[in-house]
Amino acid sequence: MPFEYSPLSTERREIRLLDLEPSFDQNGPLELRIHSTTLDEVSEYTCLSYVWGEPGPTKAIRLNEQQFLVRQNLFTALLYLRLPDKTRRLWIDAVCINQNDIRERENQVSIMQHIYQKATDVIAWTGEADHPRDKKGVAFLEEIKLQTGYTQLGFPVGMMSDKADLTPGTLGWLKSVTPFGFVNSPWLDLLAILERPWFSRIWIVQEVVMGKTVTVWCGHHRIEWFDFLYCALFVLGHVDILTGIAAPDCLRYHDLHAHLYFQSDLPLYRLIEAAKKIRCVGQLALRQLLDRHMELVIGDDLQLWEENFKKHNAGFEVEIWGEMTLDPPDLRLCYSSAGIKPNQIKSGP
Known part of the structure; x- marks a missing residue:
């Protein structure tokens, strides 16, 4: 059953943010909470810049205690982004935007510059460093x-x-x-x-131009x-x-x-x-x-x-x-x- 999003207010410039729950188990299940806020009220959060990748096999995460499917590259990025002892607040387009709602997608794209400008920082995930x-x-x-x-x-x-x-x-x-x-x-x-x-x-x-600071991640390496x-x-x-x-x-x-x-x-x-x-x-x-x-x-x-x-x-x-x-x-x-x-x-x- 598809995840049910609550509608966003265009007039209030609402967006959704994710709270990635901490875990000391690097390979443990990924648990996230999603909530709505406005660009005028939002505080600290990180924007994730990444490649969506091929639509092939997907991986399951838990979003508000419901199953949510994401592509492999994002799943791997979340494993690296997860902190052991505290929540990390994120904005990720594939999850924070209802991809099945064309009108919402268009609206969120129209305010994308503000989403990146308001972010504390941008993390550019390029993939694992397994070689x-x-x-x-x-x-x-x-x-x-x-x-x-x-x-x-x-x-x-x-x-x-x-x-x-x-x-x-x-x-x-x-x-x-x-x-x-x-x-x-x-x-x-x-x-x-x-x-x-x-x-x-x-x-x-x-994503690079609008971000306050941009850090490129290559696996555990930070540049x-x-x-x-x-x-x-x-x-x-x-x-x-x-x-x-x-x-x-x-x-x-x-x-x-x-x-x-x-x-x-x-x-x-x-x-x-x-x-x-x-x-x-x-x-x-x-x-x-x-x-x-x-x-x-x-x-x-x-x-x-x-x-x-x-x-x-x-x-x-x-x-x-x-x-x-x-x-x-x-x-x-x-x-x-x-x-x-x-x-x-x-x-x-």
Whole structure:
């Protein structure tokens, strides 16, 4: 028998939240309570960003003491999200929205930007870390930060520009981890994480841009979104160096643009493409941040900031269409649901 939802009030901007009950048994039954509240009254909660996955076999959870079926990826995420000694409050689209009520779905999508903006934080679940490569990829991401002098002062260094000179020490390290042909390179371990389906989702644009803080979960590993963004900027700022170190001569001097199928399977090419997607979301996040805090900057300071931003992001609208592999109408729909106005994604003059 399908779970019976109580209707939500559109006028009061009601949403549903979940309380994930604690358990010391990591594999014990999942017990959740669901209740309604308004966006004006709600306090702390976490939004879950994840890939729904294939509709294949489902798993049972207990929702208000009734059986409720969810897909495998969400079931696994809930096991990791559950705390041993206290309740965790969540907003999860597949459960908090009555998926059988088209009108409710449309209404909830229309206020999605506010749901993410009001959330205390966003957890991006990318899947389990059940392969040795996953642990190595996370460790290499930390090594990149350490070896390249990463400093986070609100944003990663180089946020407005991905170009930066390398010190001799950093260049030496880069050569040591970038073997000829990318054979057995730690970059491949990181690439295995960056190519997880979550990083290519349409809704990542909304969920990352609107969230106050975003933490990417890879099994038990926790990585700040800005760490991925910094890594992407580092890769894109030093493509020529990476290519010069890793690419065999036969690939370096041939016109690979005439062989796109072959090119797309190269590890270095795939790394660059993954980095571009992350950078695009980061650029959009900066545009939103500028819009939110514009009233805090006045006069010439504001004009200088805008000019600098536009300079480094010219052609952004066209670029993000390509990098996120979206048709313009699909991207517009995603922007619209995120509350992003068309004039906020226009390229600079």
